[in-house]
Amino acid sequence: MGNIMYHYCNVEAFKAIIQNKTLWLSSVYNLNDYKEIHWIKEKVLKKIQEITTKNNYEKFNTFLKFYENKQPNVYIASFSQGEDLLSQWRAYSDDGYGVAIGFNTEYFKENNLIKTSKVLYDEKLQEKEIKKILKPLFELKDNFDFDLYEFEKFCEKIIDEINYLSAKSKNELFMEEQEIRLIHNPIITEDKSTKRFIFENNISPMMFRAVCGNLIPYFELKFDNFNEENEPILEIIKGPKNKFIDQEIRIFLANNGFYNVKIKSSKSSYR
Template sequence: MSLYHYTDVSAALSILEKRQIWMTDVRFLNDSKEFYDGVEFVQSAIRLLEDLKRSGDFMSIASDYVVDIISKSFERELDAMPKFVCSFSQKGDLLSQWRSYGNYAVEFDRSKLSESLGLVDCIYCEKSKEAEAKRRLAENLIYLSRSFSGGSSLLGPETFEVQMDLVAACLSFKNKHFLEESEVRSVFSDDSYSDQIQYRAKGGMLVPYVAHDFQIECVNAIHIGPMANQKLAEKSMLMFLEKLSAKSVIDGGDQINIAVVCSEIPYRAL
């Protein structure tokens, strides 16, 4: 199965040369409700925990912790441990993606890419998000209650694991209006003071991101969207890939076999 990362020519060049994917702080993505859409569903599921409060048992203690601590800490979690996301689409040659992100798309082999990056399919359906939030919450409550019954404290690593898992659930939920994107994403978390976090200028502000390495064998093709001089763009990309392959062989590596595919969409920006 293939995944497509739509982008512009500068980013496509950087991805191929450096063999790195940039992952952007989730708070700076194009969906203004990014992350918070998921938080609403998880917090809604948490509010149902009031029915589980039975004074004295470990499930009650776990429920109290989730209601009183975790449900109120999502914003603080993003400040202390920013979450970085790289987005891919399951759909190739999609006009809305060309219009939104640029004239190039890097096609990855999903199974190979998953060896370097953890991948998760985004959920758009409201009922599916509700069901997944309840499922994740139930699993984590059982895990917490068993941990507490085994002697773990509220400050133990288990509570942190639960918090991280619920945050991860929030990051897999997307607003239903973005359904067409059919997004698969990779998520990375790091301390806000980490040296891995870099900044780029965009839209009049600094956008935090981290660079993540991948193997060039993960790339199947470079797609060129509907644009003026598309054939010329195809020629120059082929020249670049030939040079990239030759350098790999000279350096003792294998040939790089990446196809170049032109969009068949008859669209041009006027």
């Protein structure tokens, strides 16, 4: 993976990200591609269906019940390996008036509650990963006691791996985006005694924002703790229609703690 990943955004989002030193990691259920969260799930169900017989039906059926009941608690922020992609300017940067923020991939590796991953577009590799994840289940004896607590925990480990694969996999038709993701997978459990939900391994309290008649949950990822040896932001790419004056944007960045950021301009002639 390269040293820089680019977050394309409009000017308003850029201003908020820099001033607040914060990224939002949003629920995978609210991605632009509404089918995305089901992409791997459909492949998993197909793989299990292919291997199910009357002898192993109980084992796989019990697993699938756990799988259906354990919805993925996955939250992501999207970036691209490409610093000057016309499709990204059009889709995410106010039709080219915005910017691409070049984040340092090494900076986020210090946070063990966040995973940085390239999106996997190759279906053959996705199938290979699914086979690898499901292998312990396939090899488990068919006459296992499926009511045991241990089997549920065994399944949960496999399901967590499937959900993580789901969070970093997409249809190959999106390959042009060259996407990289920050992935957050907190533990969220319902406490009926207190009538509240309990969060573990979360990077912040869960927040909500209203978008087009919907409430979108997200977590805040702060990048306000850094030094010159490992700064979170390395460069800013101005979109093909961006109106920033370099000196003014340097002042804005420096006054918010980002002095060593390079300013570049898109090479696109898109108007």
